[in-house]
Amino acid sequence: MRAEMKTSRSQKRRLLVILIVSAQLAAIYVFTLVHFRTRTRLRKLLARKAEALITAIHFERLSAMLGVQQAYAEPEPHNRAIPDHFPTLEQLDARIHRLVQQNPELLSLEVIGHSTTIGLPIYAIKLSDHPRMEEDESAILFSGLHHAREPMGTLVCLHLLDELVSRYKTDPQIRKLVNQLEIWFVPIVNPDGYKYMMDNYVPYPWWRKNLHDNDGNGKFDPLIDGVDLNRNYDFNWHDGGEGNPGSWFYRGKAPFSEKEIYAVKTLALRENVMAGISFHSYGEIVLYPWGNYYPAPDHRLIIAIAKQMAARMHKLSFNENYGVLPLNGRVGQSSVWMYGRLRAIDYIVELGEEHFPDRGEVGQILEAGTAGAMYLLQAASSMGIRGHVKDALTQQPLVAKILVEGLEADYVHPRFSEKWFGRFERILAPGRYNLYIVADGYESKSLPGVLVTAGHPVQLSVDLNRKIPTFPLGNH
DSSP states (O other), X not given: OOOOOOOOHHHHHHHHHHHHHOHHHHHHHHHHHHHOOSHHHHHHHHHHHHHHTXXXXXXXXXHHHHTOOOOXXXXXXXXXXXOTTSOOHHHHHHHHHHHHHHOTTTEEEEEEEEOSSSOOEEEEEEESSSTTSOOSOEEEEEEEOSSTTOTHHHHHHHHHHHHHHHTTTTOHHHHHHHHHEEEEEEOOSOHHHHHHHHHTTOOTTOOOSOOOOTTOSSSOOTTTOOOOGGGOSSSSGGGSSBSOTTSTTBOOSSTTOSHHHHHHHHHHHHHTOOEXXXXXXXXXXXXXXXXXXXXXXXXXXXXXXXXXXXXXXXXXXXXXXXXXXXXXXXXXXXXXXXXXXXXXXXXXXXXXXXXXXOHHHHHXXXXXXHHHHHHHHHHHHHSSEEEEEEETTTOOBOOOEEEETTSOOTTSOOEEOOTTTOEEEEOOOSEEEEEEEEXXXXXXXXXXXXXXXXXXXXXXXXXXXXXXXXXXXXXX
């Protein structure tokens, strides 16, 4: 049985002040009372949820007011040092290369960029039945390790990849998914931060950011350097994170200022990603876009998929499943940008109960993350509409807006067809939809009453006619 966590009086005082100043924390407190039955687990989760809300309540300022140097409200972890069962960056890189080399018929490896400070490669792995071809297939993206002290995200990405590859020949459902999709993995978004933390045996609270030299002095200073990579995306970037470079939630000097996030952005836009998950830790929660911004036009579908994912993901307590909560829509996070910019159905999944779980808990966390991802793959491949937009005369592919009546808004981008094949996809719940296909220089086309059913996406082929130029009448 797990040893009971003990909280000092000073820690309790800090938690009490946070509860008073933050209505959000009060809500989390009620949530934990409902869902957690042991006092130990309640105390543990409540303290850890405080960390997830530090950005919103500017905890650094609160800590200064209390004279508290430690800007984190979490209890002492099981492991102040990083446990030996977590691999180094070099071991993870070796595992990635070995996996690709052993499965060349299904996997290809691409360097999509290099890290901001050290220049380490950012690897993307493509899983497909023709991994070295640019196929006319929809793309899904899984990523991990935006934050250096969250390696469970990387391990889940690699475990999911192992599962899909190993079951490809024997499981017809897996084979169908791999044959119909391009499934992308960026397992290590933040190699610099992880390498620094592992090579220097950084103890609790470890490290979160990358290694950006914020003061430009050519030396790494953990008190001032680094950018929170999951506050660097360009959707409400200016509203989220912190502007203080010393904060662990520093958003950077500009959106996409960090090469790591620019690489992820470039891949997502190039592949026109339609769905995905960014794995983090911890909290045992599926987070969706979003809760405190204008309503997401697809919010019913987004929440429905999140609930189905969570229902398949078992908590370490075994008697409950993962929870579902909204993201902060005013923070430049990955899923907020993926939905707001690409209209991708994207989630952040917080794995497990701590950053570095015990060896005996790792396997269950891997299974939980994989189960949620498997559901998303099935849902994304079987719901909504698919098709192509082409020039009616030349049959050349067109980039066009794919508009769905009642599911558009001026504060999010529309979904577009991609440029290589004119392919488009929209994940939609069963129902009837009025569609509008709009491309610059072409007559728009409406497709009224398109019936979407469960289990099979509707296939559409759209030809657009060029607009006939008109000239004003005048004197000759």
